[in-house]
Amino acid sequence: MPANIPITRRGLLGSATAAAMGGLLLGRPPTASAAPARAVPRRYTRAEWSARPPKAAATVLNRAPDHIVVHHTASANATDLSLEHAFTLSRAIQNFHMDTNGWEDAGQQLTISRGGHLMEGRNRSLAAIGAGDLVVGAQTLGHNDHTIGIENEGTYMTEEPTAALWDALVATCAWLCGVHGLDPHAAIVGHRDYNTTACPGDALYALLPRLRNEVAGDLGMRRRVREAPPPEPSGLPGPRFTFDHGPAA
Numbered sequence: 001m002p003a004n005i006p007i008t009r010r011g012l013l014g015s016a017t018a019a020a021m022g023g024l025l026l027g028r029p030p031t032a033s034a035a036p037a038r039a040v041p042r043r044y045t046r047a048e049w050s051a052r053p054p055k056a057a058a059t060v061l062n063r064a065p066d067h068i069v070v071h072h073t074a075s076a077n078a079t080d081l082s083l084e085h086a087f088t089l090s091r092a093i094q095n096f097h098m099d100t101n102g103w104e105d106a107g108q109q110l111t112i113s114r115g116g117h118l119m120e121g122r123n124r125s126l127a128a129i130g131a132g133d134l135v136v137g138a139q140t141l142g143h144n145d146h147t148i149g150i151e152n153e154g155t156y157m158t159e160e161p162t163a164a165l166w167d168a169l170v171a172t173c174a175w176l177c178g179v180h181g182l183d184p185h186a187a188i189v190g191h192r193d194y195n196t197t198a199c200p201g202d203a204l205y206a207l208l209p210r211l212r213n214e215v216a217g218d219l220g221m222r223r224r225v226r227e228a229p230p231p232e233p234s235g236l237p238g239p240r241f242t243f244d245h246g247p248a249a
């Protein structure tokens with residue numbers, strides 16, 4: 001079992017509840033209110049991570065996204081959890097998307113590092129979210145006009161995310177669902193749900209039911225506790241090189 005996140009039957013009930021096993025043994029049913037909702041994470045702007053200017057201003061649609069697409073970055077599972085590392089990651093992804101892929105800017109709207117640092121990706125993304133709108137990204141082929149993408153640092157074919165990344169991902173999805181009026185049980189998907197790719201990796205994809213439940217809990221909604229299937233190799237195409245997480249644009 002990975003050390004970072006306890007994935008067990010208890011894990012579905014929330015880490016705070018899992019820690020209070022005594023409560024379970026005494027028969028006290030856990031509730032969504034057992035764990036306090038996570039605060040909206042600090043959002044680091046493009047200026048803060050020293051983004052390059054985009055080749056063109058992003059297109060903003062005057063409507064909310066209807067799905068949140070969870071990705072992995074298909075880069076190393078770094079052990080450096082610092083903010084400076086997170087900023088370096090954002091610059092590297094932007095450089096790859098602009099210089100290698102030839103895109104106008106970073107493709108994804110949001111990025112979360114393994115240290116749990118949340119950063120703006122494509123230009124105008126934070127302003128658009130604040131306005132209830134959608135920046136058209138380059139993150140999920142054929143679905144960029146109705147989805148918002150979160151790139152999570154690392155490669156999660158077999159390994160699971162760090163606790164810091166996980167908590168930030170839950171809080172970020174809760175923030176987005178709240179702003180856009182989305183039901184986490186319906187809105188949160190993985191890249192592989194739209195395109196032929198292993199992204200966000202077999203291990204992280206297997207955690208999406210838990211993600212939806214924890215986001216629902218943070219929003220004060222009902223959880224749909226159900227056992228996630230054990231992670232098994234999907235056979236879907238995995239990364240061929242750094243930052244290759246599947247068809248995006």
Ligand SMILES: [Zn+2]
Binds near residue numbers: 191
């Ligand atoms: Zn992806």
